[in-house]
Amino acid sequence: MKKKIAVLPGDGIGKEVANGAIEVLKAIGQYYKHDFEFEFGLIGGEAIDKCGTPLPEETIELCRSSDAVLLGAVGGPKWDKNLPELRPEKGLLGIRKELDLFANIRPVQTYKALQEISPLKGEKIEDVDLVIVRELTSGLYFGKPSERIVSDGEEAAVDTLFYKRKEIERILETAFQMAQKRRGKVTSVDKANVLTTSKLWREIAEELASKYPDVTLEHMLVDNAAMQLIRMPSQFDVIVTENMFGDILSDEASMITGSLGMLPSASLSNSGLHLYEPVHGSAPDIAGQNLANPVGMILSGALMLRYSFDLHEEARAIEKAVKHVLDSGKCTRDLTNNEGAFIHTTEMVEEIKEVL
């Protein structure tokens, strides 16, 4: 199989983890005889510095001409005071919107080897295997108006939570279909006792449920969901929710695994061109120090093999290698309470390649 993969490393630790994922994918390609070609593009702060915009036209074109996109992370204090249009995050939000990546899939698993570092008790996280399906191209992130205004002579600001029926339908369909291939349960998270958009969301979920008789649908208010994710995470199979709620809940859920550095994500479109990025950010505080955990990015690569290229065996090989390395007690700095006993980003990548 021959595939062209666009790589947008971005800022901070984005580069380090993207390199790690590329190495692992190359190793897989060699072993399974696939020809993965990687081409690099600019996004985020680095793109601002070099091209004056967080999402250059060439980057979009590169993505469109590729079979899949790998993204590291964007952002950093250097650009925090920039005007809204010149912030690294605009690049990330922009590419999501440009490629219509409406379904962000964030699987959360636990690893026996990491039980020690999870703030949750061991018995709480055993057997957790859930997926958060986050709507990614609408909702509070993209609704207009989103601006400063003057209201009754006073400074004010407004953001808008807006959803059209079709936007809600397609993300819910994604969740139902995912549940069919898993344990058959969808938890739709909303705030229907307060928000109008949530009421529409809940109605549509009810309508669609009849198309999926093999899936059980439950509704949960977002405040309760934030609690239940910690109280009893094993109750969940597929969680589907609005953009902002999904952002909050998925970072929270990382504590089940033990470190945000572990979590991969896939952002799917209906066009077939998908993007893969770790859930973690650019971590400017440890950037360039070879301290980042590359696993979230490497597992994002595995998701790419599975969702974009249908290479299930190859994806599983990566996931198994990660598990094997962790089981052998190797861990990056975020994965241990013991300051002395960690390996570096590049070493972690080597270990995983070795097992492959």
Add this chain to the structure above:
Amino acid sequence: MKKKIAVLPGDGIGKEVANGAIEVLKAIGQYYKHDFEFEFGLIGGEAIDKCGTPLPEETIELCRSSDAVLLGAVGGPKWDKNLPELRPEKGLLGIRKELDLFANIRPVQTYKALQEISPLKGEKIEDVDLVIVRELTSGLYFGKPSERIVSDGEEAAVDTLFYKRKEIERILETAFQMAQKRRGKVTSVDKANVLTTSKLWREIAEELASKYPDVTLEHMLVDNAAMQLIRMPSQFDVIVTENMFGDILSDEASMITGSLGMLPSASLSNSGLHLYEPVHGSAPDIAGQNLANPVGMILSGALMLRYSFDLHEEARAIEKAVKHVLDSGKCTRDLTNNEGAFIHTTEMVEEIKEVL
């Protein structure tokens, strides 16, 4: 001291826990020679059933003519299919708005006796003592428009996150002042890398910080905050945030204590008339079975003594009594993993009164 207290028990377990709080307050009144007079009003589902509206005019008048308000909880499946204006939650949102209760104070503490039931590891929750200051009368809960619309011929819905400068200023001032009396740290939680309202929020926080040189201000993105609350809750002193973010984070934070049933809250206005309610909801599943945990409501009563009546010794007496009863191993059903070993709502109230 003679005080008139409006009691709005509401729905579900609201009545049971409100009764518990009244009994404890009466006991305190007797002991310390205060004359607390309780007068009852309707709110939520019960008000809909009896008066056709979730917030009758008489209830508002009762509150206005009282020195403080105690509220149980509202809502239940019976009214879930009602039109938006006839839902119990409208009563709660309505009274918050009517009385301009803009600052919702939600303290989160841990009790040694409850370490066993917290899903978090013991060493994570030791010494946690934080307060969430939630903006309560604006933001995503109250912004207009909040309605169904037709957009490009398609069904759609919209909610609005709107803040004026003064609304942000007053809630931040509350947080800074609270931090001055505590450990001097404010964590302002926003989503400034995406939301315009958050950028304004952050700017104002920076401005105000110079008025409070004895307080350290830090900013934290809401997704990170949802993670940090579980990762290392002891890092927080005062957390201040937008209405919806505060709703989500405070329910999540209940898992630090171990049960939502433990958490009290105070909703403060600038008029001096404040409202006190537990953080938990109406729990229709256990309503009327004498299974509810009355502690959240009883501790809300203690907050009333402290914030509305300046009765600090009396407030402390209640808090100590609660701690004492828990330390002695007594607990309601939500506070134990051992199905056989719990006491009922009324028994818990008796135990607390006894210690007083």
